[in-house]
Structures are given as structure tokens and as C-alpha cells.
Amino acid sequence: xxxxxxxxxxxxxxxxxxxxxxxxxxxxxxxxxxxxxxxxxxxxxxxxxxxxxxxxxxxxxxxxxxxxxxxxxxxxxxxxxxxxxxxxxxxxxxxxxxxxxxxxxxxxxxxxxxxxxxxxxxxxxxxxxxxxxxxxxxxxxxxxxxxxxxxxxxxxxxxxxxxxxxxxxxxxxxxxxxxxxxxxxxxxxxxxxxxxxxxxxxxxxxxxxxxxxxxxxxxxxxxxxxxxxxxxxxxxxxxxxxxxxxxxxxxxxxxxxxxxxxxxxxxxxxxxxxxxxxxxxxxxxxxxxxxxxxxxxxx
Numbered sequence: 210x211x212x213x214x215x216x217x218x219x220x221x222x223x224x225x226x227x228x229x230x231x232x233x234x235x236x237x238x239x240x241x242x243x244x245x246x247x248x249x250x251x252x253x254x255x256x257x258x259x260x261x262x263x264x265x266x267x268x269x270x271x272x273x274x275x276x277x278x279x280x281x282x283x284x285x286x287x288x289x290x291x292x293x294x295x296x297x298x299x300x301x302x303x304x305x306x307x308x309x310x311x312x313x314x315x316x317x318x319x320x321x322x323x324x325x326x327x328x329x330x331x332x333x334x335x336x337x338x339x340x341x342x343x344x345x346x347x348x349x350x351x352x353x354x355x356x357x358x359x360x361x362x363x364x365x366x367x368x369x370x371x372x373x374x375x376x377x378x379x380x381x382x383x384x385x386x387x388x389x390x391x392x393x394x395x396x397x398x399x400x401x402x403x404x405x406x407x408x409x410x411x412x413x414x415x416x417x418x419x420x421x422x423x424x425x426x427x428x429x430x431x432x433x434x435x436x437x438x439x440x441x442x443x444x445x446x447x448x449x450x451x452x453x454x455x456x457x458x459x460x461x462x463x464x465x466x467x468x469x470x471x472x473x474x475x476x477x478x479x480x481x482x483x484x485x486x487x488x489x490x491x492x493x494x495x496x497x498x499x500x501x502x503x504x505x506x507x508x
Contacts, residue, residue, distance in 0.1 A: 215498035219262060222275075226261040226286060227253070229279040233287075233336050247317045247325040248332075252290045255308040257506075259431070259499070260285040260401040266495035267405025267420060270486075271412060280340025281353060281404035284333040288361050289397060291329035294322050296370065333357065345408060352407050360400035369393025373459070381460040387429060389460075394435075395428030419485045423496065426482035431503050433475045436461040440468060442507065479504045 230252055235245040261282035268278045297304040297312040298319060304312050314322035337343075337353050359365055369392030376389060402424035406412045440463050462471040482500045486493050 211494065211498055214494065215502060218266070218495045218498065219258075219502075222262040222265045222282075223258045225265070225275060225279060226258055226282045229283045230286065233283055233332065243317065243321060244324055244328060247313055247321050248328055250316060251294055251313050251325055252287065252329065254310055256286075256290075257508075258286060259503070260289050260397060263398065263401040263424075263496075263499060264404045266493075266499055267402045268408060269495055270420075270489050270493035271406060271409040271416070272492065273405065273408045276342050277344050277408055278405065280336050280343045281401075281408065283336045283340070284353075284357055285397060285401045285404060287329045287333035287336065288357065288366075291326040291333070292361075292366055292370075292397075294326040294329070298322060301370070301374070330361070343408070349407060349410070353404055356400050356403050356407065360396040365392055365396030365400070369396065376460050378458045379460060381465070383465060386460055386462065386465060390429060390432040391425070394432040395425060398428035398431060399424040415488060419488050422485040423482045423500070426478045426485065427500050427503055430475055430478035430482065430500070433462045433471055433478065434504055434506065436463055437468065437471050437475070438506075438508065439463075475504050 234249050234252060237246045237249060239245055264278050264282040264285060265275050267273075268275060293307060294313045296302050297307055298314055305315050306312060310316070312322075313325055317325075334354060334357070337350055337357065343350070361367065363371070369389055372389040373393055376385075381389070399421065402420050406417060406420055439461065462474060466474060479500055483497055486496055489496075
């Protein structure tokens with residue numbers, strides 16, 4: 210992993226999307242103030258910004274100017290933030306800590322947390338409709354909206370969360386576990402990469418297939434690493450409660466494969482992701498660095 214290159218790319222991309230998010234999120238002085246405070250608390254309260262960074266990295270691989278990707282980058286992060294708020298609710302995972310601070314329903318209240326998630330989700334689609342910096346035609350915007358809607362709904366992230374809730378206390382096969390996480394975690398990661406290449410009208414089928422395969426591999430690798438960290442990490446570093454999956458009897462890769470088996474799968478998925486980028490030149494290096502980062506991170 211080119212650590213200096215990755216750090217620079219991460220810093221630039223994070224700063225870019227942070228500025229765009231600041232622009233789109235309503236001010237805390239705007240009514241209803243409590244809801245807008247909660248929205249900004251959730252979105253601007255830290256986070257790795259992996260999904261928007263993937264949008265920018267995919268764009269760079271294809272030669273798309275980063276400023277044209279601010280809208281899609283914001284949209285995927287807003288959807289991700291909304292999903293975390295709802296996942297943390299007592300009716301879902303019942304978590305008290307997220308990104309090292311109280312979860313939204315703990316900082317505010319459950320009703321505000323539900324409305325915060327609702328508002329962030331709808332804001333994501335508004336950004337895609339109206340962001341002027343995208344410099345794209347209406348047909349492309351519609352493709353992006355459709356991409357994000359599918360990734361967020363019952364055939365994507367929401368469906369994956371439903372599978373996750375139904376799986377508590379169950380013994381899933383590897384195929385069933387992968388199918389759940391292809392939806393819950395992988396769908397939005399795939400959508401982020403697709404946002405990047407949808408902004409490039411000249412992407413050919415070979416490039417699209419390679420980028421899709423890359424996204425699917427790192428989407429699963431991300432979840433495998435999350436499962437490993439839930440066993441090996443600590444709450445202070447993770448920024449969320451360590452050991453929660455085991456305590457809640459959730460099926461995980463370490464539980465199914467053992468820690469060494471999970472690490473081996475992570476390594477395999479990482480290599481498959483890198484192999485899929487072989488048709489790209491060094492413009493795709495940020496995608497390669499992100500694949501390295503996903504399997505090497507400690508939170």
C-alpha cells in the first residue's frame with residue numbers, strides 16, 4: 210500500500226465531500242432546529258467517508274474531474290449516515306455508541322433519530338437532482354437516482370438489514386452469509402463505484418464489468434474485516450461497542466470460518482479486487498490503495 214499516496218487522496222477527498230455536505234445540510238438555525246441539529250450531528254461527526262472516496266477514486270480511474278462528483282459523493286454518504294442512525298435504534302441493533310460518540314437516539318431521542326434518518330435519505334436524492342457541479346444531463350441523473358434507490362431499498366441495504374435481523378441466533382451457510390452482506394454492506398459500496406463510472410459517458414463494458422467486480426469483492430472484504438474487528442478490536446479504537454455481534458448471537462465470518470479462515474477469505478477477496486483492476490493504468494491507484502486500506506484498517 211502506498212501509504213503517503215493514500216493519505217493524501219483520503220485527505221483531499223474527505224475535505225471535498227465535507228465541504229459539499231456542509232453546503233447541503235440545513236443550518237441548525239433553520240426550523241425545525243432540533244431535527245437539523247441531529248442531521249448535522251450524525252453526518253459531520255466523523256467517519257472514514259469510504260463510500261464518497263470510492264466515488265472520487267472511480268472517477269479518477271476514468272479521468273472524471275472530482276468537482277463533478279461532489280453530488281454523488283454526498284448522496285452516498287447521506288444514505289450511509291441514515292442507515293447507521295436507523296441500525297443503531299433499539300428496534301434494530303440497539304447501540305449506544307457510534308464513531309466514538311453517543312448514537313443519535315441517545316444524544317437526542319428515538320423519534321428524532323427516526324426522522325433524522327428519513328430526512329437524510331430524502332436529502333440524498335435531492336442532491337442528485339439539483340447539484341449543479343455534476344454538469345451532467347437529466348438521463349444520467351436518472352440513472353444515478355435509480356442506482357442509489359436500488360442499492361438503498363429492499364433489493365439492497367434495507368433488504369440486507371431485514372436478512373440480518375432474521376438471522377439472529379440462526380446458523381447460516383457461507384452462501385447465505387455472503388448473500389446477506391452483498392445486500393447490507395456491499396450494495397452501497399457497489400453503488401458508490403457505479404456513481405463514479407456513470408459520470409463518465411464513455412466507459413466501455415469491459416471497464417464497467419471490471420469496476421463492478423472490484424466493488425463486489427471489496428464490499429465483502431469490508432464486511433469480513435468488520436467481523437474480524439468485532440472480535441479482535443477494542444471499543445475505544447472502533448468507536449462502537451466491541452463484541453456486539455457475538456453478544457447478539459449474530460452470524461459472522463469468524464463464527465462460521467474461525468478467525469484464520471476469515472483472515473484468509475479477506476486476503477482472497479482483496480487479491481481478487483486488485484486483479485480486476487489490471488486493465489487500468491496508474492489512474493486507478495487510489496482504488497488499489499483503498500482495497501489495501503479496507504483489509505488493513507483497525508476501525
